[in-house]
Amino acid sequence: MKATVHHEDHDRRVLSMLRRRSLLAASSAFGLWLAGALAGPGNTARAAAGPAAGKRVAYVAFGLQFEYQVALVNDIRNAAKQQALSLSIVDGKGDPNTQTTEMLDAVSKRPDGILVDPVDAKLLIGGIEDANRAKIPVFVLENAPPQGSYEAFVTFGDEKGGRMGADALAKLIGGKGYVLECRGAIGSTQADLRYKGFHEEVASKYPGMTIDTLKCQWVADKAYTLVLDAFTRHPQVAAIWSHNDEMVRGVVAALRQIGRLHPAGSAGHVPIVGLDGTPLALTRIRQGIEDVSIGQNPSGMGSDMVNAIVAFYAKQPYERSQLIEPIVITKANVDDPALWGNQVKH
Amino acid sequence: MRPVVSHRHRQPDGAAAERRTVRATSRARRQAAGQAWFDAIQSFGLLVIIVTGSVVLGLATPVFFTAANLENVLYSATVIAVVAIGETFVILVAGIDLSVSAVLALSSVLSVGLVVNQGLPPAMGIVAALLAGAIIGVANGLACTKLRITALIVTLASLSIARGLAFIYSGGENIAPVPHFFVFAQNAKVLGFPVIILFTLLLALLAHLGLTRTRFGRSVYATGGNALAARLSGIRTDRVVLGCYAISGITAAIGGLMITARLEAGAATSGEGMELTVIAAVVIGGTSLFGGEGSIGGMLLGVLLLGLVQNAVDLLNVPPNYDSVVSGFVIAGAAALDVYRRYYVEASLRRRTGTGKQASPSASNSRALESSEQASVLPDSLHDQATGGMSK
Numbered sequence: 236m237k238a239t240v241h242h243e244d245h246d247r248r249v250l251s252m253l254r255r256r257s258l259l260a261a262s263s264a265f266g267l268w269l270a271g272a273l274a275g276p277g278n279t280a281r282a283a284a285g286p287a288a289g290k291r292v293a294y295v296a297f298g299l300q301f302e303y304q305v306a307l308v309n310d311i312r313n314a315a316k317q318q319a320l321s322l323s324i325v326d327g328k329g330d331p332n333t334q335t336t337e338m339l340d341a342v343s344k345r346p347d348g349i350l351v352d353p354v355d356a357k358l359l360i361g362g363i364e365d366a367n368r369a370k371i372p373v374f375v376l377e378n379a380p381p382q383g384s385y386e387a388f389v390t391f392g393d394e395k396g397g398r399m400g401a402d403a404l405a406k407l408i409g410g411k412g413y414v415l416e417c418r419g420a421i422g423s424t425q426a427d428l429r430y431k432g433f434h435e436e437v438a439s440k441y442p443g444m445t446i447d448t449l450k451c452q453w454v455a456d457k458a459y460t461l462v463l464d465a466f467t468r469h470p471q472v473a474a475i476w477s478h479n480d481e482m483v484r485g486v487v488a489a490l491r492q493i494g495r496l497h498p499a500g501s502a503g504h505v506p507i508v509g510l511d512g513t514p515l516a517l518t519r520i521r522q523g524i525e526d527v528s529i530g531q532n533p534s535g536m537g538s539d540m541v542n543a544i545v546a547f548y549a550k551q552p553y554e555r556s557q558l559i560e561p562i563v564i565t566k567a568n569v570d571d572p573a574l575w576g577n578q579v580k581h
Numbered sequence: 582m583r584p585v586v587s588h589r590h591r592q593p594d595g596a597a598a599e600r601r602t603v604r605a606t607s608r609a610r611r612q613a614a615g616q617a618w619f620d621a622i623q624s625f626g627l628l629v630i631i632v633t634g635s636v637v638l639g640l641a642t643p644v645f646f647t648a649a650n651l652e653n654v655l656y657s658a659t660v661i662a663v664v665a666i667g668e669t670f671v672i673l674v675a676g677i678d679l680s681v682s683a684v685l686a687l688s689s690v691l692s693v694g695l696v697v698n699q700g701l702p703p704a705m706g707i708v709a710a711l712l713a714g715a716i717i718g719v720a721n722g723l724a725c726t727k728l729r730i731t732a733l734i735v736t737l738a739s740l741s742i743a744r745g746l747a748f749i750y751s752g753g754e755n756i757a758p759v760p761h762f763f764v765f766a767q768n769a770k771v772l773g774f775p776v777i778i779l780f781t782l783l784l785a786l787l788a789h790l791g792l793t794r795t796r797f798g799r800s801v802y803a804t805g806g807n808a809l810a811a812r813l814s815g816i817r818t819d820r821v822v823l824g825c826y827a828i829s830g831i832t833a834a835i836g837g838l839m840i841t842a843r844l845e846a847g848a849a850t851s852g853e854g855m856e857l858t859v860i861a862a863v864v865i866g867g868t869s870l871f872g873g874e875g876s877i878g879g880m881l882l883g884v885l886l887l888g889l890v891q892n893a894v895d896l897l898n899v900p901p902n903y904d905s906v907v908s909g910f911v912i913a914g915a916a917a918l919d920v921y922r923r924y925y926v927e928a929s930l931r932r933r934t935g936t937g938k939q940a941s942p943s944a945s946n947s948r949a950l951e952s953s954e955q956a957s958v959l960p961d962s963l964h965d966q967a968t969g970g971m972s973k
Binding site for chain 2: 459
């Protein structure tokens, strides 16, 4: 998880970048105009003051198919705008292959930096090393690659989120019973860490809990079918833990179909703990359908990352590796306006 | 002399011919009876697999034959079944519609979004979703028939476009709450039977009647079986193909409404990758990818088989990832059965109609050509060349 930073390398990189930029400056006015035009509309903010003003950063996002990611991209876009960073965003579509191509395209455009949120960090090593060879600074969100170097890394405490999910669930069911786990995609670092955190916490603290893991792949409809069949197989389900809040939609549909959807506090209620804190999850918590969501913090992650990028260009000291702590969202704090799920408008 | 000789010769010849005729007739009868028996077995082959599988599953796990589990299986299968109705029409005319899952997603976000974001009445949201499905279907059909672009490419493009539009419209966020009607429809029961399942069966029945009892239905089979012959016999094949794609768009949109009701949100991610499951269900159900052959009943069995495989995997607690291997083998097995059936039926048909020996390479060539999509993109003059004028 630690960034491998070689200061000499870094200095050489900066020098080479400066040389490249001075060459660029010496080139024709047309070249400058073209470079500006390629940087996109964000370039208009170049006039704004600040050390990072006008720096062109290519952002290879995780995938705009996930609500949390959409919120994260929006927050980063806003934070970058305030710092007059020129951000060009491409959608990784949750696919490592697409991301690799996008990463190579980004490298060939020679931006001042690449911000990437890898779907599968191991599969993106090649792309990151390409950027390293091209002396383009790399900033990483969420999943750190095991090889290749990067200047800053901000992530969410997925493993801790899993542990907190286990604790919240154990509290709801008295630390014992048969628990269904809706697992995210196999191979997804987030899912692996949430799985690891949850299982380790249960194994060490709640021996009375049995976990039945369902391969729901982050998808609500899969969760629906798998939870239905899990209840048929084993009707005495004590509670359900889901690696994200999207899959809880399927869980709720399944519970309703088999007549087991009762709000918290009423007899026969099946406690549900999700993760993300999406707008719909907050609604469900208010309705008493979902008991707890382990909340993420996209705006915190976005501002931490943009601050790190700005500090890097300003050559100021900054934390190279930062962790965003998960928070527990229950009925008690569900209306907190600071929760990202309350800031997103439909 | 000659007449006498010929008469004398003719006598025994005639008797032999008669005997041969009698033998041939009885052989034909036996063959026909055997064939009918075999046909019945084959058409119910899938049913036999399903029933056998169910019995095995019932013995392996006692919960399988509970009413709740069977209802769950049917419930889960409804969305795929409805989308597969339209897909059956398209495959019957030797086309393919990959865009169904994306149309489903677009329908999902429009049906809720137009109500939540634009303040339209829920009925208008539903109408708009169905209209969007129909428009994409018609566009697919026009591109296939007028522009002569291969269906695979056309619908791959519209898959991408529709999915993109769904994400643009929703901004990547789930749209909620769904209008009350959706929740009501999802949970409604008639005489204890879920309305959603009845609705699916009703749509399937309408599609079945449409295919078997109407002129349009016969045109669908004719167009898919031999587009050139259908055109020559006066069927406006382009219109038939267009109609099939429009039906597919509409049923995909209905599927979108159903998944919205089930999961209670308009989601652009709905049904990702579902198109392959739908096509698999249709083909497993005995609809030929070359067109002209298949039925709604078979498709329903195909959908049911896939649903049961998933159910079996879940109930028997097949470890994660092994389930994909098991599902794959079942799909391959069902498809192999279908190919076997096709070869047998085709061979016996040739025997019965006596075309087996006469069938020249050019005839089989023409059949292969006409039943493939290539035929529909060839101008008529080229067709004649390719078929050696046989169709005239």
